[in-house]
Amino acid sequence: MVTERIRYAPLRSCIITPEQAAERIRDGMVVGLSGFTRSGDAKIVPMALVEKVKREQQKLKIDVYTGASLGEVDGLMAEAGIIRKRLPFQADRTMRDKINCGKMLFIDQHLSSVGDLLRSGAMPDVDVAIVEAVAITEEGYIVPSTSVGNNPIFTARAKEVIVELNTAQPLELEGIHDIFILDEQIARGPVPLVDPRQRIGIPAIPVDPDKITGIVVSDIVDTPSSVEEPDEDTRLMAEQLIHFLRGEVRSGRLPEQLMPIQAGVGSTANAVLYGFLDSEFTDLVMYSEVLQDAVFDLIDAGKVRFASASSVTLSKKYMDKLHRNIEAYKKKIILRPQEISNHPELIRRLGLIAINAAVEVDIYGNVNSTHVLGTHMINGIGGSADFARNARLTVFVTKSVAKGGRISTVVPFVTHVDHSEHAVDVIVTEQGIADVRGLAPVERAQLIIDHCSHPDYREELRAYFEEALKRGGHTPHVLEKAFSFHERYASNGTMKP
Amino acid sequence: MVTERIRYAPLRSCIITPEQAAERIRDGMVVGLSGFTRSGDAKIVPMALVEKVKREQQKLKIDVYTGASLGEVDGLMAEAGIIRKRLPFQADRTMRDKINCGKMLFIDQHLSSVGDLLRSGAMPDVDVAIVEAVAITEEGYIVPSTSVGNNPIFTARAKEVIVELNTAQPLELEGIHDIFILDEQIARGPVPLVDPRQRIGIPAIPVDPDKITGIVVSDIVDTPSSVEEPDEDTRLMAEQLIHFLRGEVRSGRLPEQLMPIQAGVGSTANAVLYGFLDSEFTDLVMYSEVLQDAVFDLIDAGKVRFASASSVTLSKKYMDKLHRNIEAYKKKIILRPQEISNHPELIRRLGLIAINAAVEVDIYGNVNSTHVLGTHMINGIGGSADFARNARLTVFVTKSVAKGGRISTVVPFVTHVDHSEHAVDVIVTEQGIADVRGLAPVERAQLIIDHCSHPDYREELRAYFEEALKRGGHTPHVLEKAFSFHERYASNGTMKP
Numbered sequence: 001m002v003t004e005r006i007r008y009a010p011l012r013s014c015i016i017t018p019e020q021a022a023e024r025i026r027d028g029m030v031v032g033l034s035g036f037t038r039s040g041d042a043k044i045v046p047m048a049l050v051e052k053v054k055r056e057q058q059k060l061k062i063d064v065y066t067g068a069s070l071g072e073v074d075g076l077m078a079e080a081g082i083i084r085k086r087l088p089f090q091a092d093r094t095m096r097d098k099i100n101c102g103k104m105l106f107i108d109q110h111l112s113s114v115g116d117l118l119r120s121g122a123m124p125d126v127d128v129a130i131v132e133a134v135a136i137t138e139e140g141y142i143v144p145s146t147s148v149g150n151n152p153i154f155t156a157r158a159k160e161v162i163v164e165l166n167t168a169q170p171l172e173l174e175g176i177h178d179i180f181i182l183d184e185q186i187a188r189g190p191v192p193l194v195d196p197r198q199r200i201g202i203p204a205i206p207v208d209p210d211k212i213t214g215i216v217v218s219d220i221v222d223t224p225s226s227v228e229e230p231d232e233d234t235r236l237m238a239e240q241l242i243h244f245l246r247g248e249v250r251s252g253r254l255p256e257q258l259m260p261i262q263a264g265v266g267s268t269a270n271a272v273l274y275g276f277l278d279s280e281f282t283d284l285v286m287y288s289e290v291l292q293d294a295v296f297d298l299i300d301a302g303k304v305r306f307a308s309a310s311s312v313t314l315s316k317k318y319m320d321k322l323h324r325n326i327e328a329y330k331k332k333i334i335l336r337p338q339e340i341s342n343h344p345e346l347i348r349r350l351g352l353i354a355i356n357a358a359v360e361v362d363i364y365g366n367v368n369s370t371h372v373l374g375t376h377m378i379n380g381i382g383g384s385a386d387f388a389r390n391a392r393l394t395v396f397v398t399k400s401v402a403k404g405g406r407i408s409t410v411v412p413f414v415t416h417v418d419h420s421e422h423a424v425d426v427i428v429t430e431q432g433i434a435d436v437r438g439l440a441p442v443e444r445a446q447l448i449i450d451h452c453s454h455p456d457y458r459e460e461l462r463a464y465f466e467e468a469l470k471r472g473g474h475t476p477h478v479l480e481k482a483f484s485f486h487e488r489y490a491s492n493g494t495m496k497p
Numbered sequence: 498m499v500t501e502r503i504r505y506a507p508l509r510s511c512i513i514t515p516e517q518a519a520e521r522i523r524d525g526m527v528v529g530l531s532g533f534t535r536s537g538d539a540k541i542v543p544m545a546l547v548e549k550v551k552r553e554q555q556k557l558k559i560d561v562y563t564g565a566s567l568g569e570v571d572g573l574m575a576e577a578g579i580i581r582k583r584l585p586f587q588a589d590r591t592m593r594d595k596i597n598c599g600k601m602l603f604i605d606q607h608l609s610s611v612g613d614l615l616r617s618g619a620m621p622d623v624d625v626a627i628v629e630a631v632a633i634t635e636e637g638y639i640v641p642s643t644s645v646g647n648n649p650i651f652t653a654r655a656k657e658v659i660v661e662l663n664t665a666q667p668l669e670l671e672g673i674h675d676i677f678i679l680d681e682q683i684a685r686g687p688v689p690l691v692d693p694r695q696r697i698g699i700p701a702i703p704v705d706p707d708k709i710t711g712i713v714v715s716d717i718v719d720t721p722s723s724v725e726e727p728d729e730d731t732r733l734m735a736e737q738l739i740h741f742l743r744g745e746v747r748s749g750r751l752p753e754q755l756m757p758i759q760a761g762v763g764s765t766a767n768a769v770l771y772g773f774l775d776s777e778f779t780d781l782v783m784y785s786e787v788l789q790d791a792v793f794d795l796i797d798a799g800k801v802r803f804a805s806a807s808s809v810t811l812s813k814k815y816m817d818k819l820h821r822n823i824e825a826y827k828k829k830i831i832l833r834p835q836e837i838s839n840h841p842e843l844i845r846r847l848g849l850i851a852i853n854a855a856v857e858v859d860i861y862g863n864v865n866s867t868h869v870l871g872t873h874m875i876n877g878i879g880g881s882a883d884f885a886r887n888a889r890l891t892v893f894v895t896k897s898v899a900k901g902g903r904i905s906t907v908v909p910f911v912t913h914v915d916h917s918e919h920a921v922d923v924i925v926t927e928q929g930i931a932d933v934r935g936l937a938p939v940e941r942a943q944l945i946i947d948h949c950s951h952p953d954y955r956e957e958l959r960a961y962f963e964e965a966l967k968r969g970g971h972t973p974h975v976l977e978k979a980f981s982f983h984e985r986y987a988s989n990g991t992m993k994p
Binding site: 085099100101102105106107108109110116117120121122123124184185186188189190191192194251252253255259343344345348349350351366371373374375376377381385389390392393413415416417418419420421422423425437438439440442443468469471472473474475476477479480482483486487490 | 606613750915936939970980
């Protein structure tokens with residue numbers, strides 16, 4: 001069974017144990033791990049490395065580059081303290097804590113940029129790439145599993161490649177991937193993709209088989225996603241968005257099938273996508289970075305006719321569903337390298353509708369996607385700015401309050417700017433929607449306060465804006481009170497006065 | 498002479514006076530004016546409109562869309578109070594004052610985005626386009642003058658087009674332009690440009706000649722640019738940058754001819770470019786939005802072998818030089834629509850080195866390009882984020898202090914974020930350089946404070962950072978003191994303690 005999956009015969013003798021693979025990782029190395037939002041991540045070798053470090057009480061520190069967040073293994077590595085520096089995204093509680101107490105360095109990086117940062121030598125290069133695969137082709141190429149992520153660039157740059165051949169991932173995933181390799185920037189042509197449904201590459205990752213120094217057999221499943229069910233607030237947000245999009249179609253600003261849709265990672269974006277299920281919209285196409293549960297329901301319901309992304313990140317139930325119906329889904333899904341799923345060139349060309357979640361927004365439409373109180377990292381910017389900055393229609397969604405009402409997500413001044421007012425078109429909360437396109441800052445502030453903020457905070461936001469207006473300026477502020485909501489939360493545990 | 502320039506004979510009878518043209522602009526209209534950073538702007542018709550409004554004491558308000566800033570005419574229109582809303586950029590003292598006291602609305606917009614905002618109906622469409630030209634071709638197409646800017650999209654979208662045929666602009670400019678028209682996003686292919694020297698379009702702006710309702714003859718020259726001479730500080734900044742680039746070449750991260758260079762508008766970027774004159778670098782190529790004086794000296798010195806942009810913005814002396822040697826310069830310069838000069842697709846593909854000026858930077862590398870004290874607009878974001886967000890190497894330059902030392906341009910927290918830490922690679926002041934690529938926030942802060950801040954402020958910045966570090970977090974801050982430098986300036990007229 002395993003040898004069947006290794007179709008390039010010379011590599012059949014390269015099977016090693018996870019422990020042997022772990023031996024190849026030495027202190028100070030840069031390790032590139034497959035994995036994008038819990039999917040298709042390297043698992044068994046990092047786990048063996050963690051075990052080895054614990055067993056031998058080793059002082060080993062490595063830099064870890066990934067596609068995006070990994071599954072369980074992120075927490076294990078963080079707990080073992082083996083990561084010196086990590087990029088470009090994480091979403092693990094233990095890792096977050098280590099980052100926020102200064103025990104681990106984190107570079108919060110646009111997901112589309114990692115490849116070119118490596119090509120241009122802006123960061124130390126990858127020593128070892130550890131990449132999950134469902135098969136090795138006749139040419140010795142690597143067939144990835146539930147994500148593509150940065151696997152092509154990691155395997156291309158690494159001095160050696162270790163493959164985790166995962167038999168728990170169905171071999172039928174072969175054919176779902178489309179691997180297009182970008183050239184160096186000095187000699188790069190256009191990316192020829194003009195339709196999300198188009199294949200522009202090959203089905204496996206080209207690699208010099210001599211670079212593969214080991215194949216480790218694994219059967220550990222992807223860590224299932226933990227998205228929360230839609231609730232009353234997310235249902236209201238979805239309703240607002242659908243109503244808005246309906247208006248755009250009616251006024252001729254969007255075609256009936258809309259434009260290709262990108263939806264961010266996490267519970268909020270997933271829940272908002274469910275809004276399309278009961279809508280009149282049909283024949284939708286997605287050009288996204290991650291496909292979560294909702295997309296599979298939309299495909300089943302005939303609402304989404306095609307979806308392109310870099311990974312599928314599913315709960316246990318939807319993972320089983322994918323495995324049972326894989327041949328059917330393969331006709332409607334393509335997985336691409338994250339350089340292609342998130343490429344500014346394609347996002348602008350295709351005219352995407354980008355829907356991403358915000359942590360907080362300010363009255364002028366600047367968006368914080370990453371930090372609590374301006375200081376503590378949550379997960380990271382991920383691909384949100386790849387999409388937001390270049391999409392045709394950039395939408396941010398957030399509930400108007402968090403922590404049982406003690407936090408207003410609409411604030412005078414966001415404590416960290418991931419997306420500037422220049423890039424934000426529409427803000428949606430359960431309270432309403434602010435379409436700020438074509439509006440100057442003072443016009444935007446009124447809309448955002450009136451339509452998006454929670455009634456418990458609206459009067460205070462108005463008072464701030466009124467006071468700021470008296471001071472004048474294009475973007476009026478009362479600087480000494482700009483963070484007053486946050487300062488109050490820090491001292492009283494609530495933003496409420 | 499004039500009829501010679503109108504080669505499409507039926508339009509020869511369309512010559513009207515500026516006053517007649519001004520009559521066509523009615524209250525509430527959206528007017529698209531040619532002009533990009535003082536160059537090739539519509540002049541005689543807006544001036545006639547201003548005169549008419551004054552003479553007739555008319556209450557006329559229009560929305561004005563442009564390429565970027567205009568020349569003298571921006572101040573005249575602002576003073577006359579005829580602009581209700583303006584986008585995407587301005588750089589005029591009177592206009593700035595009107596914006597900052599709330600008498601005029603301004604949308605500070607990425608220069609590459611205006612076209613797609615119009616195509617997607619995100620803003621009211623253009624009623625009348627007024628476009629400066631050096632000639633009308635046999636087909637009735639418009640040959641622009643010293644800038645292309647948004648002229649193609651304005652003429653395509655406008656209900657009617659008025660041409661300012663400017664005989665003060667040399668007819669020999671014909672052939673310098675390369676007009677490539679983007680399709681609607683639903684049916685758009687790749688932009689086929691793979692080399693800054695490549696022509697991908699046609700030499701004039703296609704327009705239905707029936708839409709041209711008037712041709713006004715003009716001989717008003719472009720308002721000359723007012724860049725300041727390099728000084729000791731800008732010379733030091735240039736030196737830092739050249740030294741850094743030399744190191745990049747030596748370590749193999751950049752090729753000997755570097756990558757195509759973009760340099761921002763204004764005195765600082767212009768002065769820094771002069772640093773290349775005495776450097777070993779040669780055969781450089783520019784892919785920029787504006788070509789200022791320095792570029793012409795670099796071309797003359799054989800340092801720059803080709804330059805692509807959307808406009809040439811020159812002082813009187815360099816304008817004369819261009820006119821005298823136009824045939825020679827035409828072999829080395831192409832002017833393109835700003836959708837192409839600033840296209841994210843091309844900026845990423847070509848791997849640009851983007852050099853732009855900052856108003857202030859914070860210790861984590863966030864950059865403010867637009868606002869004084871977070872509230873008062875200076876000029877606008879222009880194309881800086883088009884380039885910064887997608888370039889291979891994003892450099893921001895600023896003197897470490899302003900206003901005779903009373904303002905530190907390195908601050909704990911910028912009061913407006915135009916470029917987030919995620920997009921900034923290198924910061925240069927006369928004090929030194931911080932290469933923050935591959936660094937986590939706490940690593941960046943140390944470099945930026947130590948290398949870029951002015952000694953007068955360095956200790957206080959260190960103290961802020963130390964205090965912040967004690968509070969923890971991925972991006973440590975002391976929120977209640979984040980704007981302390983600015984608050985002190987507001988009350989004491991200096992940031993010094």
